Amino acid sequence: MSRPARALLDAGALKHNLQQVRLHAKRARVMAIVKANGYGHGFAWVAQTLGESADAFGVSSLEEGMQLREAGVTRPVCLLEGFFTVGELPLLSKHRLEPVIHHDGQLKAILQASPMLKLAVWIKVDTGMHRLGFSPVVVSEVVNQLRSDSTVAGIRLMSHFARAEFPDDEVTRSQINEFTSVSRNLELELSIANSAGILAWPSSHLDWVRPGIMLYGASPLVDKNAERLGLKPVMTLESALIAVHARKKGDAIGYGGDWHCPEDMPVGVTAIGYGDGYPRHAPPGTPVLVNGRRVPTVGRVSMDMITLDLRSQPQAKIGDPVVLWGRGLPVEEVAESAGTLSYELLCHVTERIPRVVV
Numbered sequence: 001m002s003r004p005a006r007a008l009l010d011a012g013a014l015k016h017n018l019q020q021v022r023l024h025a026k027r028a029r030v031m032a033i034v035k036a037n038g039y040g041h042g043f044a045w046v047a048q049t050l051g052e053s054a055d056a057f058g059v060s061s062l063e064e065g066m067q068l069r070e071a072g073v074t075r076p077v078c079l080l081e082g083f084f085t086v087g088e089l090p091l092l093s094k095h096r097l098e099p100v101i102h103h104d105g106q107l108k109a110i111l112q113a114s115p116m117l118k119l120a121v122w123i124k125v126d127t128g129m130h131r132l133g134f135s136p137v138v139v140s141e142v143v144n145q146l147r148s149d150s151t152v153a154g155i156r157l158m159s160h161f162a163r164a165e166f167p168d169d170e171v172t173r174s175q176i177n178e179f180t181s182v183s184r185n186l187e188l189e190l191s192i193a194n195s196a197g198i199l200a201w202p203s204s205h206l207d208w209v210r211p212g213i214m215l216y217g218a219s220p221l222v223d224k225n226a227e228r229l230g231l232k233p234v235m236t237l238e239s240a241l242i243a244v245h246a247r248k249k250g251d252a253i254g255y256g257g258d259w260h261c262p263e264d265m266p267v268g269v270t271a272i273g274y275g276d277g278y279p280r281h282a283p284p285g286t287p288v289l290v291n292g293r294r295v296p297t298v299g300r301v302s303m304d305m306i307t308l309d310l311r312s313q314p315q316a317k318i319g320d321p322v323v324l325w326g327r328g329l330p331v332e333e334v335a336e337s338a339g340t341l342s343y344e345l346l347c348h349v350t351e352r353i354p355r356v357v358v
């Protein structure tokens with residue numbers, strides 16, 4: 001028998017979540033964001049599973065784009081950080097990958113490239129995220145330069161939200177206004193909505209939406225959980241009990257010895273830990289499911305094990321199933337307990353954890 005830690009991947013949930021995107025943004029096309037290895041789910045698997053039901057895919061690099069092509073993905077693929085060196089341009093053209101252009105160096109490189117390349121590009125506009133993109137004041141000039149360049153086979157505009165997860169937020173409203181006003185009269189397709197935009201800001205849907213976290217079944221919104229939003233978790237991270245001990249009142253559990261049993265109690269050990277991607281900072285009390293029912297963790301998270309308070313399940317035994325997050329236990333809840341985000345938890349699940357499609 002092999003180590004029981006594994007990540008179950010629910011293809012039906014992934015497809016369902018894409019349908020939810022389409023229900024919210026009926027007229028927009030959908031660029032499914034599969035960077036960071038498909039938020040830890042395996043980007044080729046995500047892209048193959050969604051297939052033609054997504055209109056495009058978003059990745060971080062040429063290498064990822066080429067791997068999608070090798071995996072048989074035929075839809076347009078956008079490189080969200082663009083290209084990093086001029087030497088990438090012929091490969092972008094060969095594999096029909098669409099770079100984001102977000103600074104002058106990239107613009108110059110495109111303008112000097114061979115007209116044979118025929119690249120479709122996305123121009124990134126910085127409307128308030130202040131990470132990547134051209135200032136709105138230069139956008140029409142950038143568009144004009146690219147329009148008159150025969151290397152360029154198509155132009156679209158993209159921007160990105162800084163805080164759309166907060167309802168009725170002034171910054172988000174101003175980002176939408178800035179983006180729509182800068183693009184007025186340019187007659188280009190537009191995209192600004194991430195998952196939070198799709199769910200909470202209908203006026204941001206425009207021509208293309210770019211869902212990431214909601215495809216994977218987690219809520220991006222501060223005030224609504226995934227279930228309420230009709231989303232289903234794609235990944236269920238699971239393991240099993242590999243030891244159960246009757247401990248005495250006062251026994252110190254695990255590294256540092258700083259968690260003590262408040263009474264005689266059963267303590268379970270499950271085979272998963274921070275070396276697998278479970279957050280080391282998850283404090284005692286973080287929920288897990290044993291036999292489908294919640295129990296709290298105790299002590300510190302080890303590299304490959306976690307200790308569990310089994311007082312509510314004195315009958316639990318070696319081999320019983322443990323769920324760390326996913327079906328029955330939202331990843332957002334674990335993330336909140338560990339002081340992080342569902343995004344980070346999902347994409348930190350290591351390659352050591354077998355992905356099993358269900």
Ligand SMILES: Cc1ncc(COP(=O)(O)O)c(C=O)c1O
Binds near residue numbers: 160193212213214
């Ligand atoms: C440019 C861009 N678009 C879309 C997304 C998807 O965001 P989310 O996962 O919040 O839907 C991301 C992810 O960070 C991104 O960087």
